[in-house]
Amino acid sequence: MPGAIYAEGLVKTFGDVRALDGVDLDVPEGTVLGMLGPNGAGKTTAVRVLTTLLQPDHGRAVVAGIDVLAHPDRVRRSIGLSGQFAAVDEYLTGRENLMMVGQLYQMRGRDAKRRAGELLERFHLSDAADRPAKTYSGGMRRRLDLAAALVVSPPVMFMDEPTTGLDPRNRQALWDVIQELVAGGTTLLLTTQYLEEADRLAHDICVVDHGKVIARGTSDQLKARTGGERVEVVVHVAEDIPVAEQVLRGFGKGEGTIDPHTRKLTVPVAGGAKLLAEVIRELDGRGVEIDDIGLRRPTLDDVFISLTGHAAEAEDENGAGGESLTGGRGAGGREKEAVK
Numbered sequence: 001m002p003g004a005i006y007a008e009g010l011v012k013t014f015g016d017v018r019a020l021d022g023v024d025l026d027v028p029e030g031t032v033l034g035m036l037g038p039n040g041a042g043k044t045t046a047v048r049v050l051t052t053l054l055q056p057d058h059g060r061a062v063v064a065g066i067d068v069l070a071h072p073d074r075v076r077r078s079i080g081l082s083g084q085f086a087a088v089d090e091y092l093t094g095r096e097n098l099m100m101v102g103q104l105y106q107m108r109g110r111d112a113k114r115r116a117g118e119l120l121e122r123f124h125l126s127d128a129a130d131r132p133a134k135t136y137s138g139g140m141r142r143r144l145d146l147a148a149a150l151v152v153s154p155p156v157m158f159m160d161e162p163t164t165g166l167d168p169r170n171r172q173a174l175w176d177v178i179q180e181l182v183a184g185g186t187t188l189l190l191t192t193q194y195l196e197e198a199d200r201l202a203h204d205i206c207v208v209d210h211g212k213v214i215a216r217g218t219s220d221q222l223k224a225r226t227g228g229e230r231v232e233v234v235v236h237v238a239e240d241i242p243v244a245e246q247v248l249r250g251f252g253k254g255e256g257t258i259d260p261h262t263r264k265l266t267v268p269v270a271g272g273a274k275l276l277a278e279v280i281r282e283l284d285g286r287g288v289e290i291d292d293i294g295l296r297r298p299t300l301d302d303v304f305i306s307l308t309g310h311a312a313e314a315e316d317e318n319g320a321g322g323e324s325l326t327g328g329r330g331a332g333g334r335e336k337e338a339v340k
């Protein structure tokens with residue numbers, strides 16, 4: 001049985017641009033799909049097709065069990081949408097905007113008012129609740145738009161870059177609301193540029209580029225594809241590099257790298273923290289003094305760069321993959337310090 005959001009072979013072209021080039025999706029009920037992809041990948045186009053705002057050239061989509069092309073109005077009644085660009089009525093106050101949505105969904109006045117108050121508080125808008133939305137800052141509008149999408153809890157929700165432009169406190173508030181919704185059975189498709197967000201919220205992730213799904217899986221599966229975990233050791237003196245290399249080779253599961261400037265050795269491993277303890281013991285036993293040692297896992301950022309970097313550039317698989325593995329985030333700054 002197809003999931004709560006299902007798409008098969010979606011194609012949408014704008015002139016020469018194939019914004020969607022054969023997209024298949026299947027999101028099981030009550031789960032979150034995180035859709036990642038660089039600017040122009042086709043994320044918003046996919047959301048617009050799935051939410052009936054745009055007709056695809058080819059393909060089929062079923063949302064909440066309803067065929068999107070055959071019964072768009074029925075689909076609209078079963079979904080919630082928060083778009084990439086906030087859609088609020090400028091002349092109404094924040095509270096009025098939210099109450100209006102409740103009324104559109106036939107909530108009783110009292111319930112609409114209570115829900116509006118609740119959401120205004122959660123998104124830290126209570127103080128501004130009775131001011132017209134046109135006086136709101138960009139981040140405040142964004143929050144009001146999200147709150148509007150959350151007035152009712154439809155079975156299927158779409159959020160296009162919901163936390164872009166939100167400060168950390170409000171991002172956290174949204175994550176909490178999303179987690180509650182999903183715990184209550186809502187199915188969510190979320191696009192995001194914040195990979196930490198996908199890591200936290202999404203059961204499954206698909207990476208889109210040039211209108212195609214180029215990878216899918218859980219966050220852990222995608223990370224494992226990018227190379228799995230590795231041990232990184234920084235030895236105290238360069239003379240110890242050869243011995244350390246020998247030790248690491250004994251534990252490694254593939255080619256390692258050595259950076260003589262930073263005295264950092266990296267080797268792919270399997271075995272987690274237990275193995276790390278063994279590496280430390282062995283290095284200690286061989287008299288190697290270490291400045292730093294750690295087990296590093298690739299982040300989703302590594303995955304993203306390796307996948308989309310590869311897709312955007314050339315056929316050279318090793319080139320793109322290797323870069324992101326050895327060039328770990330945050331290491332750059334430390335490297336420069338050490339060289340100096």
Ligand SMILES: Nc1ncnc2c1ncn2[C@@H]1O[C@H](COP(=O)(O)OP(=O)(O)OP(=O)(O)O)[C@@H](O)[C@H]1O
Nearest residue numbers: 014017019037038039040041042043044045046084
């Ligand atoms: N209405 C339109 N007319 C012409 N081209 C369009 C239209 N909508 C989208 N496109 C093109 O389709 C491609 C995909 O756009 P889309 O907005 O889906 O990307 P996106 O993944 O949401 O990007 P972003 O991360 O910047 O929001 C882009 O090349 C864009 O220029």
Ligand SMILES: [Mg+2]
Nearest residue numbers: 043044045084
């Ligand atoms: Mg977009």
